[in-house]
Amino acid sequence: MNVERMPNHAASGEVVVSGIAVGKTFADGTVIALDNTTFEIKRGSFVSLVGPSGCGKSTLLRLISGLITPTSGQISVHDTPVTGPRRDISMMFQKATLLEWRTSLENVLLPTEIAGTPTKADKNRALDLLKLVGLGDFAFSFPAQLSGGMQQRVALARLLQTGADILLLDEPFGALDEFTRERLNTELMRIVAEVGATTIFVTHNISEAIFLADQVFVMTSRPGRVAKIVDVDLERPRPLSIQTSPEFNRLVEDVRVTLGAV
Amino acid sequence: MAEAAQSGPTKASAGPSRSLRNRRLMTHAGIFLTLIIAWELASRAGWLDPLFYPRPSNILNSFWLIYFKNGNVWEHLGVTMSLVFMGFVGGSILGIVLGSLVGLNGLVRRFLKPYVIVLEATPRIAVAPLLIAALGFGATSKIAIIMLVCFFAPFINTLSGVMNVNAEKLELFRSLGASKWQILRKLVLPDAVPIIMAGERLALTAALSGALVAEFIQRDQGIGSLILVYTRNLNMASSFACIFTLTILGFLIFRGMELVDQYIAFWKYEAGRERVSAKRRRAMRS
């Protein structure tokens, strides 16, 4: 596999994403989407943002990506302030958002095309990434020929093709059925561990948030803020059966109490 | 095929403020007036031959002539519009009835398909001289031409509306033990109404065009022959006055069809839903 390896997760302890007193107010100034939030995310770690609708988790993700700018405070990535979309950050959405006139491979190559002209190496890397997400045989299929789960795999490969070391995922498998989602979550853990990326994952599913993450940011609404950071010390790799263990349930309980308490 | 061209004035979404709207309206008026004045001046300066490119002032004058002083346009307009109305009603009834019959019968549909393809590719208006030869000069052949050109859009749209009935709704009706007639009356036809109405809009536009072509060929009466005669006599100003009359008429037809659509397919529109729901509430009470 030609995918470059980076030092394995959560080891170095270096902070790659940080926010200081970040706030975001929308439109007429009455809706506080995110209020005075300070956080740090370490290199190679997997962070889940969990909370009910309107808690600002998607807002926080979009602030980190640079798609929107904070009304107050500052977000830094690799010690430089985020002012707009940048190449070391890559984002994946709930919908696969593939271009239906492009094959899987060409969809994966889109980020490279936007950054410049793809080289032969880029093309081979895209093919390798499709193999990594289990779609080696479907590199030349068009989106309409793929199932919903396969389309999300292509989107995942496209996310990795950017070469960014910070991956932002906004409920990426939220629209898929339970079985497909569990399988893709397991693969996601394997893949981000393999490429050693820092991952921020938004979900409203508590078990999913804990199962995937090293740290869970529990967010509450009105105003949106991070109410608690729960460290997940479960061993990796994690089998699906870990979700029935007492430690796991204790963590679920912890998050649930935090969400219910406010 | 007939539904793709459906479009009209784009609605101003998320309307800008009133003052901005007014300012834009002024700019529009300004640009329009500038164009008109430039045309007038170009004509007076001799850059545009007024014989072929009539001056705006002359067109205005012609409006006055044909509407009030001579008043000759009314009669022609009346003739054309009554033909359009008869042909449109006849053609669209024929189209809707045949469209539902064909749409409901798979065998007929199969054997009719090649003819529909051939008919669709033929410029239907081209049959006009043939119909005039067969039915003679006069209103009959004109109505026949109009019926022919406005038959097709309602036919095709009814056909596809009836055929593309929602499978889940159909299952619901079957599970309720509905008869074929009940399914047609309570599900298939109401479901097809919006697309049939889209066909009707196209048909009415086509009807007007059909009437004009028939009048161009027969050259007896009606707004089409009036335009032809004026142009032949190089009275272009009057010709343009007639054409702009048709623009206004076209706009009225467009708006009229929109209103009819809002009345018939009321559930597609917020105002229509409210109106009918209030009416039914009142009916329930009494």
Added chain:
Amino acid sequence: MPDSRPSRGYRFLDAMVRFVPHLVLLIVLLCLWEAAVATGMITSIMIPRPSAIGGAIVELYVTKGTIYKHFFITLTEAVVGFCIGAAIAVSLAVCSSLSDVFKRYVIPYAVVLNVTPGIALTPVVIAWFGYGMGSKMALAAILCFFPIFVNTLTGLVQIDEDREELFKSLGANNTQIFTKMRVPAALPLMFAGLKIGLTTALIGAVVAEFAQATDGVGVLMSRFSFQLNMAASIATLLSMTVIGLLLFYTMEFLDDRIVFWRRESRRAAASRARARSWQSQIGK
């Protein structure tokens, strides 16, 4: 991947099996028609026998071949008119999609043009552009303008929030957003408009020929009609159908190739073609 397409021979057989009942029905109908006229059940001179129409077709298309000159004149008028109208419509639509100000000041005029029955302009267009092919092309261009303009514009300005966000997050510039997202996304609607436009362009050419011309199938049609030569009229009408089918299927073919992702079979073919070109380029 296994190739699941049926073999060529099988497909031919399949087509024949489907085609034969249609042919039989057509022949039966024609025979009945012929018999009805022959036995005097239909007496009107306005309804010619199928055999008479057949004779007229043979004369026009084979023995004398008079139709071809007119056929190509009308075809040229319609196609050239269509190209002019389409070029103007697409460029105005592109400009309108790029600039809100441009759009705001062009759309009222486009709408006025739309609600005016374009056919009403026939005599004026002939006065302006003469009795030759120019006036026919002009009318064809005027008639096909609006459906192409409005469909292309609708296609270009449709907003897919998710795609917008994706392209922004990838840091795409406006040119990239336009060429890689908006244009391909607009193609299906644009082609729908082009197909309608091609049909209306043909109508424009024929109607202008009815009004005033010396050559073209429209002229031939009205000439035969006024001679009450119904058989020849119908034979001429057939040539218009042929032009219509020719134009329609040309457009359908282009639509199929360019907007290939809308159709199952074309997608599969495009998918195979790209896999092949990858093999030859990168080769592993």
